[in-house]
Each structure stands twice: as structure tokens, then as C-alpha cells.
Amino acid sequence: MITRLSTLFLRTLREDPADAEVPSHKLLVRAGYIRRVAPGVYSWLPLGWKTLKKIEAIVREEMDRIGAQELSFPALLPREPYETTNRWEEYGDALFRLKDRKKADYLLGPTHEELFTLTVKDLYSSYKDFPVILYQIQTKYRDEERPRAGILRGREFIMKDSYSFNMNDEGLAESYSLHRQAYQRIFDRLGVNYAICQATSGAMGGSASEEFLAISPTGEDTFVSSTDGSFAANVEAVVTQPGTPRPIEGQPEPKVYDTPGASTMESMLEWMQRDGIEVDGRPAELSDTLKCLIVKVAQPGKEPELTGILIPGDREADMKRLEASLEPATVELASDEDFAKNPFLTKGFVGPRALAENGVRILADPRVVEGTAWITGADEKDRHVVGLVCGRDFQPDGSIEAAEIKEGDPAPDGKGTLTLERGIEIGHIFQLGRKYTTAFDVQILDENGKRTIPTMGSYGIGVSRLLAVLAEQRHDERGLNWPVEVAPYPVHVVVANKDPEAGAAAERFVAELDAQGVDVLFDDRPKVSPGVKFKDAELLGMPYTVVFGRRYADGVIELRERGADTRDVPAEDLVEEILSALRPAAQS
């Protein structure tokens, strides 16, 4: 296919759009790939649409390769199934809701667990029908509070979502593993730089959930990876290495100190230096102290319950990690009113002893283990206690991941230390289990004729987001730079010589590429200067630009590889040169 810039529906812009903050957003608008219609709602112009279709094709090929079957559910969905799973309410403001002319409730699908489950229930009844993996590449809707960065976080966007249905957990593990491999192939083919992050801590069961994050400074998600590359996880999923238990016997009794004004890290440190507090014969450090955070934890459908969270004093509490640790319960900090109602809580000086004496549940950082001694609040104003030993002077009711992760922390697998990075979620694979099949009472007869509820996996890829991610990871200050497999056109041909001979030669060249099945973007605009054409070529970002320029008369054509080198090619070698440059990608 030959597309001529003289007729292509395109206008490139020299100025960044006013509302754009991240490079992909600026460049995709400036290069005429997308155009804003409303907050988080974009049109796909011809170049953007073609690029998107190439990404979709790669996703489709790799899904088909693992035996997944494509279908397509509506975006307009009735309320009832989402009522059954409680998601009609749970989704809150992020769900687009509407009524039809008969006042029946509908929603615009944010994800389709309900429909996939109901359809499997409708069609299948025997174990012989399983396993099955179904997927769609479809427009989804989420009323994001802060749509941002163009198509990176839109309100109407395109997702590949798939679901696996298996009769047992081993089958689910297999379907999960197939998806993991397919996702790796997809992101590898697209040339994305990504990490696979454990999305939840071991609490929910090993590798039950992993996120594929494209590494990018504009990413909204922070994740940690180990210096030796063997480990990556969401901050919420990092498991702290437990402290080493110590013998209790022989440890000195706790001793209370006057510590007027010692309520910040700094003032604690000052006091410990001033009073010469020692631990194991060395001066005490902040990591020897224990903060006691008072929160209210509400289990679903229950009243909130006062809880004390103990974390080492050299770390801030990380509320996201705390919340993830306690899910599905919700957490909030205790208010002044809560302190007033519970006078045993001495604000700024709370310690575990008062909590235990008053029946308040205590959850402690994994470093707080039997025999470890701590400096903490003495439950009296302006006083701290030194040498409070876990297992002797207080006993936590459980363990919790509530402390922040710091760059340089030891990796959970013991290999190397942790680095903090930013990423953009591009994929998520998740062993969902029987939540939806139970909600819809999907009963399948197993080999023994017994009714069994199948188990599900849920797997997503942000297809439209991937286009922005590639723009984000591969641009330079002059424009976009697409990989060959994704570029709307692998080759961009520029006529930059007024000699009609040069134009005619370019015409013959693009016709020949077209005959070889290579799509070409052809800058045949007669009244546009070479300078503007080169600027546009760099902005639009095709991997190879062929210039019929000044030295055409000498039989020399320029071949520019976007983001790499430029070289001269004799006119007679040009087609072969291009074909061989494109070949490796075509074979992948």
C-alpha cells in the first residue's frame, strides 16, 4: 500500500498541545496520530489507527497461538449481572451508568468477568468442554477521576481481556503460565522495555498475580527490582525479610526515660545521643526504635476496630502497603476523637504495653520477632521506654507489611538489594479463582458426574495504552520512533529534489516496494521544502526514511534509520537494501 502525504488526512503541529504533560501525549497529537474529543476521550486519526491495528494484530496472533478463542461482548451492558457480583455499587464513580428509554439501568463495561462467566455457564456443562480460554479486543469505559497523559489513561480505551476456565487449580496454573508466555512474546515483539512484577504478596498464594510494567519515568506505579534482576514486584507485594529471633533470657529489664519533646525522628535521635542510650553496646539508632501507629480496621460489613501497627522508627508508614496487607478490610488513621475516647492512648508516646493491657490488637513489622528489644513510647506523656523485649514485655497478635520500602533494602529472595523504579501497567495476569463462577453458580459435571465449580484466570493487556507506551519509551526530542512491526509504514520515502527525474525515480521505487508487499508512506508534496519534509519524517517516526535528494543525479540515495545512522545507498541496491533491513522483523 502506498499512502501519499499529499492526500493523507494529516496535519502535523510544531507546538505541543497546551494540555499535554508527557512526551507520548505531546508527540502523538503533534504527529497527527490522535486528537482529543473530551477529557480522556480521543479520536484515532489514520496514522494512529493503522498503528493500533498493528499492535492488535500482534496481540491476536499470540493469543491465538495459545489456543485462546476470540469473541466480542457488547460495551453496553445490563445492570443485573453486575448487581449479582456487587460490582454495580463497588465500582463507584468509575462506572459509566445510564438508563434506556424504558428506564432500565445499563452500564458501559469496564471489564467483562460477568459476561464471560455467564456465557460459559450458558454453553458448557461437562468437564469434557474444559479447559477453555476466551478473549476479546474491545473498547472499554472507565470514568477515571483524573484521565491523564492522552491515551495513557483514557476513559474510552482498548483492552485485550481474556479469561481461562479450568476444572481444577492445576489447570488454572497451566492457563496462567500460557498467558505469561504469550504476554512475554507480545511485549518482546513490540520491543517494550518491561518488568514482570509480583502484584500481591505471598498472602494470596505465590505467583497468583503478576503485573507487566513498562519501565518509564512517567509511570504512575512504583515497583522494586533487585539489583541482580532476579526479582521485581509492586511495592505492595514486597515481603520484608523477618528479623532474627534472639534469646530473651539475660536481656536487661526495660527502663523508662524522660524524653520531653521527643516526638519526631530528629528529636528522638537527639534525646538518645544526649542520654547516651545504647543497644548491644553501641549507640542507639532510629532503627532500634518502634513507632506505634493507631488505625481503625474495618472488616467488610463490620464495625471498625482499633489496631496498633508497630514499625521500625527509621521508616515511614506506607499506607498502600498497609492497606494491601489488610485487604479486604479498609483502614483509616485514628482521629483525635478516637484518642479522646481511649485515654490510655497517650498521643506521641503510645507503646505496645498499653495496647495489650486494653485489648487493642497489635500487628507488627516482620522485623519485630521474639527477643528483639525496642525503644518505644512509655504510654506516658514525654516518656519513652528502652529495652522493651518482644515476647517478654509485649506480644504482637500478627505480622504486617506496613513500613515503606527503601532503595537499598535487601531483596526478599536474598539476592542483592532493592532498587525503586517507575512503570506503566501494560498487562496483568491473575489467578482469579472461583469468585465469579460461584456468584453465578456455574456447575459443571466432572469425570465422576459430580457438580464442580470451575476456576478462572483473568488476564488483561492495555492495547491502546501500549501505543502510548511505545511512544513514551522510544521517542527523542525530534519525534516518534516506531519498531518495524508496529510502524504504520515501515518505510517513508521523501522526494527532496526538484528534478522531475528524481520524482519519477521515487515513484518507481515506491511502486516496487508496494509490489513486494511493503507499505510505504510517500512524501510527494510538490511545494513543501526538504527541511519541512525531514522534520515531518522525524516527527512521524517511521523506522526507515529513504531520501531522493541532492545527490540523486550521482546515483546516490540516502537511507536514514530513525534514531540511528544515515548511509548512502547506490540507487540500484536500494530495494534489496530495504527488504533486507525489514526482513528480520518479518521473520519473527
Added chain:
Amino acid sequence: MITRLSTLFLRTLREDPADAEVPSHKLLVRAGYIRRVAPGVYSWLPLGWKTLKKIEAIVREEMDRIGAQELSFPALLPREPYETTNRWEEYGDALFRLKDRKKADYLLGPTHEELFTLTVKDLYSSYKDFPVILYQIQTKYRDEERPRAGILRGREFIMKDSYSFNMNDEGLAESYSLHRQAYQRIFDRLGVNYAICQATSGAMGGSASEEFLAISPTGEDTFVSSTDGSFAANVEAVVTQPGTPRPIEGQPEPKVYDTPGASTMESMLEWMQRDGIEVDGRPAELSDTLKCLIVKVAQPGKEPELTGILIPGDREADMKRLEASLEPATVELASDEDFAKNPFLTKGFVGPRALAENGVRILADPRVVEGTAWITGADEKDRHVVGLVCGRDFQPDGSIEAAEIKEGDPAPDGKGTLTLERGIEIGHIFQLGRKYTTAFDVQILDENGKRTIPTMGSYGIGVSRLLAVLAEQRHDERGLNWPVEVAPYPVHVVVANKDPEAGAAAERFVAELDAQGVDVLFDDRPKVSPGVKFKDAELLGMPYTVVFGRRYADGVIELRERGADTRDVPAEDLVEEILSALRPAAQS
């Protein structure tokens, strides 16, 4: 691609779904192509989805061939542009409206004139950029009052909509003609039996609007075609051949008769026979009489105005034709109250004279021309007048198409007579003009640097509806029957012989077809009887079914052409036989 029925996500049904009335709906559900989610909202199961994609591909190819450029607009659209064109209100209940979390108004796009126009305005400014044709194949939403017949009239459906933008009317005519040819190629390739119908009468200008109607007894639209095939039109677009003017001089004066009770066609005829009324020396007929229909016509934004509509007495009034004739005015029948307020209207005996005397506008059927004499109401109870001559005794203020069309009427082009048929709208091409470019003030500089408003054409194809139309036109009582270019799989291979050798031979055969690039649906189900497999094959409707059956041992394979003959093919010729059967389609 080989798809095995042992793993395909499919369950065929022996019973028609309870809510289905038309064959395409019944069969598409029974054959597992679609599945209902809500009224007028359907899921596409794997077979349906694959078929839909094939139809889309044909539409896309032919649109690309006329130089149309594909892009894609959102389905979720802000209210403002639709406010500008007044369609936010005009659409009434058929528009799905919703609010986002900030209470801003949105809609689900029913058509996208506004967005196309705004985008062209945004990107283009010079005549050099024109002409341009843009299209999308996209999900659209209309809250139909009576969604019916499965995907024939859905509330979420897939449409190809395109728009042309030209600097002048000649350009528009050219873009229109390109679309007309593309549509013919599309529907021809799909194998649809269709007619191209003039959608409006000459009033709006020649071929300004044509509908492509698939001929089908389940169609909602009635259209007329001429017996010699040279003419087809919507009923609203049929132009009546005008009557022949006659000299007024020498015609007898009108004479009033007592006609007690003559208020129906039958009683009129009775009276005329009884009183021996003659016209041109022959007994009077109903076609010599004139009905006078009293209506109220309201021009937009104005008060309704009393109007008399004269139509020959042998025809009913056709309100749809009447309304189309008067557009954009709206019409309603005069009420008893209107008659009471205007005592000169003698109900059942109104004639043109009282209307003219009282300043009521008279619009007459085209057969009512100068010198024609009529039998009509005498404006007195139980009296009629004979020999009322147009141009002497009354003078119409204008002409109107308000009489029904009858089978056998002369064709407007004078060739043959008219036949009434039913059809399903599958395409519509329309010279839209400057309505939207004016509304959004799209100003383009022409060759002389003068600001010019470009003119638009608007063109639609019901892509998902086409799938139902093909099912409707091509089924038989046993199931579907797809054309080769549309079938999800051109070949269906059935193993109907328990001999493992037969199964192995079938495996080799499908592998060979796959290697040749032919997609195969392979019924490899081990425990399903040949009878059930044959029934399923007919229901699913692939064009060719290859049966490895009883006579496999004799080297004979059965080749069944859906809806046609079955023949025996020697095993060694099988691949070549299939390839040559598929070849003509592949070359088209």
C-alpha cells in the same frame, strides 16, 4: 487455520429461541453465532465474530479502493457538538444519554457527522487539501423503540460510516458516484440480492439520496420497482405521472346531485350507477372522483395551517408519502374540533370550492391538471358535484404526492409498471450538502483566496446487519449457507467413520488445506454420531463440507456443496478439487 469442533467454543441448539421471529435470528442463535445479552444487544461468539470480520474486510477493501481513509472516532461523545447541530434534542428517545462523574453530559454516538466535520475543520484550511473521504467501521448506539430480529435492528451495532468533503457540487457528485460504485462492488462480492432505490423524490435534486435495500419478505421497508428493472425507489420517492391537460371550453357546467349516505368508496360507486353518472360518455368510475382530505401543516417554528389535499377517489391517502412531500413541515389530520371551528367544512362532503372561498390552501395530486373534470363533495351535507373542472371551477395552490402507490401503476420513467416489494436497508448514500459545515462554520480558502464552505456527502453501511441479511437471504430450513468470501471457514471437514485410518486421513487432509492457506472447520469429535455431525454442518452453513465417511475404505470422499449437490471425489483428487472450487472467489 484449523479449528476443531472438539474445542471450539460453541453449542448448537435444536430449538429456536423463544424471542426469535425471523429466520436469520433463529438460525444465528441456534448455530452459536450470536447470543442475546439484553434487548437489541448481542454478544458475538467465535463463529459470528469471524464472519463479521470477513464482511468488514470486504467493506474496508472497497472503501480503500476509492481512496477513502480509515480513522476511528469515540463512541462516547460530549454533548456540545450535538447541541450545535440541535441533534442532542432532535434525536429524542433514540439517543443514549449519560453523565460523567462531574455531571457533564455525554451521549453514545448514533452517527458521527459532527465529529467528522469538526475534525476536518481542525486539520484542513485550504482547497489544496480537498477532496477528502474519511470513514470508520465502528460500534454505534441507538435506543430503538422496538429492537427486533436479533442483529437486524440492534441497539448496539456496527456501521461503516463515511463522509466526503468537497469544495463544490461537482466534486460532491463525483464522491457520491465513487461511493455508489463501491457499494455495488461490496454488495455484489457479498452476494446480496439488492435494489438501489431513490430515497427521495426529485424535490431534493435528482439522485441526491439512494438506499440500498436487500430484498427480503422480512424487510421493514416497502419499495417499488418497475417491471423492466430500470427503476426502483422508496414509496416516498415515487413521482406520479401528471395527468393530461384538456381544453376547458365546451365542458358542461358542474351539476350538483343529492347523494344521501355516499361517504365511502362503495356507496359513491352505488350512487353513480344508480343515477347513471357519465364521464366522457362512459359510466363514471371511482378514479373520476376526488377525495378532499383536510390536514394541518406546520412549517418549522410556525403555527399549523389548515390545508386541503385532493387525491383521486380510487386511492387511499399514504401519510408517509404525504409527510415526505411536505418535509420539513409536519402534518396531522384535522380533528373534529377543527371541523367545528370551520363550519364551511362539511364533513364527508368537502369540495375544493369552499376551501378556495375560505382561503384554505389546496394541494392536489399530479393527476389533477387544467381541464380535468372531477366528481367531488358539494360542500353541503349529502350532496356531490359532477363535472367540477380544474382551472375553471377550482385552482390548486400546488401539487402533492399524497396518494398511495398501487401494484401496476405506470413507472415514473414510462417503462413498464410498478411492483411493490419489501426490503432491508443495508446502505444509504446521501448528498448531504452544507448543513454541518455551515453549523460548524468550516471556512476553507479557495483558489482565489476566498472563504468557501465545503459540501458533504454522507454514506452508511449496516455492517453487522449485513450478516443477518445474508443469513436471511441464503438460509434453508436446515440452516445457514454462507458465500465463500464471508464464511468463517470455507471448508468443513467431517469424520464420519470410526476407522482410525479415516480419522488419520482427515487429519492429513486438513493439514494440507491449512498449508495451502485455507481455513478449515474440523469436526473431530470422537463421540458424536455422523447424523449429529451432518446436522451441525448444515446448521453452521460452511459452503463446502468434506465427509470422510462409510466409503472411505473404497477411496471415495464425499464433497457436499451447501444448498447444492453432493458428489464423490477420489481421495487423491480431493485437495485440488477443493482448491479449484474456492478459486473463483479468491480471484474476485
